[in-house]
Amino acid sequence: MRSPDPQHRSTRTLILDAAEQLFAANGFDATATAAIAAAAGVPKGLIFYYFPTKDAILSALIAERVPAQSLPDLASVVRPGDPATSLMNLDAALNLRGQRSSVLRVILWREADGHPDVRAQLRRLRDQLLDVTARVLQASTPGPVAPGTLRDCAAAWVSALFSIVTTDRLRALDGLAGPGTDEIGTVSRVVAAALSHLTEPLPHPIR
Template sequence: MSTPGSTPPRRRARRDNAARVHILDAAETLFAAHGFDATSTTAIAAAADVPKGLIFYYFPTKESILETLVAERLPAEPIQDVTGLVSPGDPAASLVNLDAALDLRTHHSSLLRVIWREAETHPGLRTPLRRLRTSLQEATMRVLQASVPGPIQPGTLRTCATTWVSAMFSAATVDRLFGLDGPSPDELGGIARLVAAGMTGMG
């Protein structure tokens, strides 16, 4: 039971969780824009509109903020059931459906930029990045295999899946804050058609 004038436990828990989320949001944005080393905890606190001491209440070190972002916000297995994404006989459309379902550019673009930027100096980020890439390759292979009417050589299937995953990563990780643009949806559609043509041509 809360004492008169005190904050009820549930409301306090919601408030504390909101502050933690604000810190992670601010850190993700700043790490993506400026890099981990160039981002101070003072800047994170200012962007999150919280006292600097509150950051260390939740995260003992700046490195732990980065680790938490990857652990909690990077999808380990972003998609498992691809049945609804398959357009029979149209692998290019199926690939575009997969990209739309994953929506990496909207939901994970800044975090993916952080990981690509920091993986060289923070080896711990390489494992979750490899895990994500492998999961995306496997999902792409399932989509392609289900959408092509004829048999496909395993090597061709994997090569085409790797190409498509690279295109999706490129679209999600290119840093638009520096005036650069990744592949547009129309360009991704062209890449999907190229991958589909290469797959059927090599099958």
């Protein structure tokens, strides 16, 4: 099987690079196909040779340029008996708020409302984070916890993380400094406190 023609790959990449920059700066709806062609330095007609619609460009960006989340090994983040610190460690390992990819940092969040492909990618990301968060909580919480409780606490933490990521993006657009780790630390402690309250005490051995 022949490898893709280098010129084909280069032109397609130029188009995606230009679209990524413009979608991040101006939004999908405000970006004309002609502007993408101008930024890529290619004729407008060539855009449609590679992508039949502007939506197809966005779908390609989401499919190809959302960095795969490398989920950490539990041993690297879990502190036994300390769910709050474990969640803080998970946040640092994921580095979701520090991603440099404009597709993940800006476009994914901004365009989810209007585009099914973007929403599907966001759901996949959320499902990944829910799974690893529940496992971190289970491994770090002293005493048994009902699976539904673990899932609910994980969902609360992931929802808060997504909200903070979105707020960080808006701060960045306005040139404001982010809140650092204080906000996610507060949420981690609240989730840990709720989990502690709902944890079943270990049974005393029968003598």
